[in-house]
Amino acid sequence: MLRVGVNGYGTIGKRVADALAAQPDMEVAGVAKTTPNFEAAAAHRRGYAVHAALDERRPAFDEAGIPVAGDLDDLVRASDVVVDCTPAGVGAQNRERYETHDTPALYQGGEDADAVDASFNARANYDEIAASDAEHVRVVSCNTTGLSRVLAPLEEAYGVEKTRATLVRRGGDPGQSDRGPINDILPDPVTVPSHHGPDVNTVLPDLAVDTMGVTVPATLMHLHAVNVTLETEADADAVSETLASESRVFVVPERARVAGPAHLKEYAKDAGRPRGDLWENCVWGASIAVEGRDLYFFQAIHQESDVVPENVDAIRALAGDADAAESVVKTNRALGVGS
Amino acid sequence: MLRVGVNGYGTIGKRVADALAAQPDMEVAGVAKTTPNFEAAAAHRRGYAVHAALDERRPAFDEAGIPVAGDLDDLVRASDVVVDCTPAGVGAQNRERYETHDTPALYQGGEDADAVDASFNARANYDEIAASDAEHVRVVSCNTTGLSRVLAPLEEAYGVEKTRATLVRRGGDPGQSDRGPINDILPDPVTVPSHHGPDVNTVLPDLAVDTMGVTVPATLMHLHAVNVTLETEADADAVSETLASESRVFVVPERARVAGPAHLKEYAKDAGRPRGDLWENCVWGASIAVEGRDLYFFQAIHQESDVVPENVDAIRALAGDADAAESVVKTNRALGVGS
Amino acid sequence: MLRVGVNGYGTIGKRVADALAAQPDMEVAGVAKTTPNFEAAAAHRRGYAVHAALDERRPAFDEAGIPVAGDLDDLVRASDVVVDCTPAGVGAQNRERYETHDTPALYQGGEDADAVDASFNARANYDEIAASDAEHVRVVSCNTTGLSRVLAPLEEAYGVEKTRATLVRRGGDPGQSDRGPINDILPDPVTVPSHHGPDVNTVLPDLAVDTMGVTVPATLMHLHAVNVTLETEADADAVSETLASESRVFVVPERARVAGPAHLKEYAKDAGRPRGDLWENCVWGASIAVEGRDLYFFQAIHQESDVVPENVDAIRALAGDADAAESVVKTNRALGVGS
Amino acid sequence: MLRVGVNGYGTIGKRVADALAAQPDMEVAGVAKTTPNFEAAAAHRRGYAVHAALDERRPAFDEAGIPVAGDLDDLVRASDVVVDCTPAGVGAQNRERYETHDTPALYQGGEDADAVDASFNARANYDEIAASDAEHVRVVSCNTTGLSRVLAPLEEAYGVEKTRATLVRRGGDPGQSDRGPINDILPDPVTVPSHHGPDVNTVLPDLAVDTMGVTVPATLMHLHAVNVTLETEADADAVSETLASESRVFVVPERARVAGPAHLKEYAKDAGRPRGDLWENCVWGASIAVEGRDLYFFQAIHQESDVVPENVDAIRALAGDADAAESVVKTNRALGVGS
Numbered sequence A, B, C, D: 001m002l003r004v005g006v007n008g009y010g011t012i013g014k015r016v017a018d019a020l021a022a023q024p025d026m027e028v029a030g031v032a033k034t035t036p037n038f039e040a041a042a043a044h045r046r047g048y049a050v051h052a053a054l055d056e057r058r059p060a061f062d063e064a065g066i067p068v069a070g071d072l073d074d075l076v077r078a079s080d081v082v083v084d085c086t087p088a089g090v091g092a093q094n095r096e097r098y099e100t101h102d103t104p105a106l107y108q109g110g111e112d113a114d115a116v117d118a119s120f121n122a123r124a125n126y127d128e129i130a131a132s133d134a135e136h137v138r139v140v141s142c143n144t145t146g147l148s149r150v151l152a153p154l155e156e157a158y159g160v161e162k163t164r165a166t167l168v169r170r171g172g173d174p175g176q177s178d179r180g181p182i183n184d185i186l187p188d189p190v191t192v193p194s195h196h197g198p199d200v201n202t203v204l205p206d207l208a209v210d211t212m213g214v215t216v217p218a219t220l221m222h223l224h225a226v227n228v229t230l231e232t233e234a235d236a237d238a239v240s241e242t243l244a245s246e247s248r249v250f251v252v253p254e255r256a257r258v259a260g261p262a263h264l265k266e267y268a269k270d271a272g273r274p275r276g277d278l279w280e281n282c283v284w285g286a287s288i289a290v291e292g293r294d295l296y297f298f299q300a301i302h303q304e305s306d307v308v309p310e311n312v313d314a315i316r317a318l319a320g321d322a323d324a325a326e327s328v329v330k331t332n333r334a335l336g337v338g339s
Ligand SMILES: NC(=O)c1ccc[n+]([C@@H]2O[C@H](COP(=O)([O-])OP(=O)(O)OC[C@H]3O[C@@H](n4cnc5c(N)ncnc54)[C@H](O)[C@@H]3O)[C@@H](O)[C@H]2O)c1
Pocket: A007, A008, A009, A010, A011, A012, A013, A032, A033, A034, A035, A053, A085, A086, A087, A088, A089, A090, A091, A108, A109, A110, A111, A141, A142, A173, A303, A304, A307
């Protein structure tokens, strides 16, 4: 039983904790949180040991009636592996502390690639990471995870000459009411290509990927408008099958009449999924089209949850407990991914 | 075991079906749906007998691979009670059909009060409806339900001289991507007072309630800014306790740091509630204030789900199976309301 | 000719500068800006002397090709009066500097009432301010200005027993793309009553006004849902006439089919108004309703521009150049208010 | 003096009317409108003869106090050319009526290409249309106009091998408060490539253009994420100059710190442009990038106004009064395009 601590219990952290708790080979050593808000109370009700990430906030937890299991060092000591889910940039600052305790750690996509030993995506480079000495590993961001999951199989099946993708990004997560824009469509970043292409290269080094980022006033999911110039011709049906055979890609059938992310979320809620999460890339079947060697499709990426199964797999890769295929099947089964 | 059919399986219908299935004394006789989309497929996967609401659409269900259990008349025949959850105005047209089969029916808040025998809210008039001959009963709308749940206890505890409420309404439900506005704040209706006050009077006849409606570009919940001039003075703490003792009112504590509906939904998802539903009125504890006899507070109303437990109770009121207190406890326990 | 400097050239500042330039008895001494962006370039193209508000940014203006007329002290020296239009809270810090130069100044609604000698609204207290020694005067905020303009005449005509208003506020101005929320309806502030009522009392001291603030994802205008309990009965037509006779209140006729702020802005753009500004309160005629002594109506407030004519008047009040009636007519005529 | 009638006085029609009125060689014969709302009143105040587009609505105009100059046939009779600006699909139905009067007509982008004799864009095919017999001509849509204006010069300067563009479209115009989505990012259409590429081919027949459409909850402008594989290499500066030398393309300099469409609209309003219109494509200079022969850039397209100067030019092309260069200069000067 691998004891895993979660530092940072927000959008990603709470999902990772629940995903760990659902695994047969892992248990949640505890979670660390800065603020004793409703999310901290929920963590306590779920039975997680709640640690105060900042010592000075401990009295606030007491006032809020949330028992504190210890501080952050206590959490690291109690953990075989730590998953750092703190805000972008904070993770890199925490690395030293984990190293002090000689505890391997995962970081999220908000950290720079060069702040860690290696970057990870289960479909792209699980076995490579498992075979390496890397102890401080970054699970790539939601957008990069989404791109890697489709580009890896397309590269294998047809070869990828070049990918051009426009990432239409949600402005904030559903729970983030202090983010905007309210009524704008922002080139973000204005400079092209965006950092997302190079980020794909941290897990799939040899792919040519140019990306453009746009931010819009919506919260549910990102939408990717993807063009892939293949090396060999393929028809749309073949591509559809290639993608559908991936366990973390859901090819949405036309008959489902899914107009967009809002319907996808409705679908996930109807299916009884925890928090209405969609761990899989959602590719519109009706959008898959090929013009010559140019493949096009739309996919929606649930930013809050697509990296969650990847974090679970990354822990096994670090721990050396399973190979890629075993881990992915185990994770998927425990969470209900692909079903 | 009461067999209940659900006609119309959209936002309200699917929630009502699941709520019925969770009751110890009810079972879902089947659901009727017009379009074989992803929601119909989900109904089938949940094990509900799916009926084609429109005969001419039956082939479409076949094509979509969704087995059809029969037509709408078959569903009515199989049901002791029907809950009509079709779009506003359609329910009234369906009444004749239910009468032909001599089957009592519930309708939703989109129907006019005079299209039915009586209007219902569990907190306001359960026993009255149970004692009456009413067979075609309307569960009042989400906003009216929300107002009734707080006004009934305030009237009992302090007397209500006059209520003035501004209802800041969500423009559409999360799954409705064809509704607006995108960037506007609409007086809706422009005329004042709005129909919501008189609608409260269909279940609480003697209350003076003036309402103003506003529609805004948000989807999660309605927000009510409520003023109640009480007949007797009361301090904010007393009012807070009065409201908190209601099983379908949740007084949000200040320490939870809940800024608005988005946080409330996050809370519901963290609590593992189905579809992230919030069946209770959510009153901000920090907002409860009294100036003289003028009480003020904010409450958020989850339009998709607050009427769901009311529908369950209304069935028991129609069937004469339980009194108000028994039914409410049974419904709450089965769904997890208030916990 | 009164020389007026404008410190802070954003949403309010640029409109104030143009309004001053349009007056027969004023001229723009110059404007001070922190950042040499497109707005600074526009100020230069309009012929305003552009001052660098922060010395260290001067080189940035040079790089951007925007000639710098001097620093902030130069601007104050060149001005008989300064209108401070810097972000909320900055104005109060600037007061000392204006005092050093012995230059009277106006401040905006983002400053606290007690940071200034007096607060101002032309309809509420022009003559009082003109008669006083106040040299550092705050023009009350957009919402407070909007409330004062209707409450003053209602008090005079019918007496106001109590006002209760829900202010449904735009989340950010049209040009502010970094503000939210994207999909929420926020009690803001959560505590009731909000600060807006007491702010009305800085210019209309004896009115009983309770306000509740709500923030929504829209940018065009605020919408006020207003209830006024009058001291004497009045019918809706009389109230409509009372409001329509105010030069800065526009009672929108029903036949215009104006659904909300977006239509109002369209109307202003069709009328050729600069920046599509609506300096007047826009009260929906169809919404004016009276129940007993309870008056209700909706009004929309253009946050970017309603305080602009008030700033012009406040300058004359400070300078002692005209009485209220004269100034208001002069300002209105120069800008086109009410036409 | 060419007498031009405008049938349909909404978003496009009112702008076209004002643009015609500003031309030295044209006059507005009148405008036809279906509903006597605030826009009709504005037309009357501007001095346009208002015709009732539907006979049965004439009394409604009388009631609203808007004098009616005649019916639609009267307008056509009074016009040398009609510009049809009715909603998508209505224009095609009107063609027969214009033909009855033997009056040439322009149509807008909402009509199908095969409902007209020819499609028009000033930069792409003015001289061709002028030389042809076409009498019923469609000005291509806002998005197609936006693409044509940059692809024509790129084709001439470098050759275009293939264009791939993602069109992130505004969900509705600022004045359309009944449109959505509120919180979604819709593939629209879901099928790829979208109709926009073939539409470009109606004015630039030989270009390879694949487009993907996405609709988002914003109203101000469309944003295009454009990739053009050039036939010859070019560096970013050269492309920037190529685009900047186009009179209807505005290359936004980096120093202007324009983050997105909201800032662009602010810029237009600061510049005193009527209705804050932006007739030009707005290309972010900082986004222009070249990787090998792959050119990338972002451009924002003001859907309400970019087709307006094109309509003016198309009238001259129909009337045979000027060649492309003359007309474009005349139009630009009269409106202030490019200044
Ligand atoms: N939200 C997404 O869409 C998304 C998707 C993929 C990856 N990520 C990445 O995941 C990481 C976490 O993002 P999130 O969206 O979950 O953020 P979040 O803000 O929702 O949660 C962060 C958590 O960390 C806590 N925290 C804040 N400061 C801290 C500190 N100094 N020390 C310890 N804990 C602190 C907060 O209390 C909160 O519980 C980031 O690197 C982000 O880039 C986010």
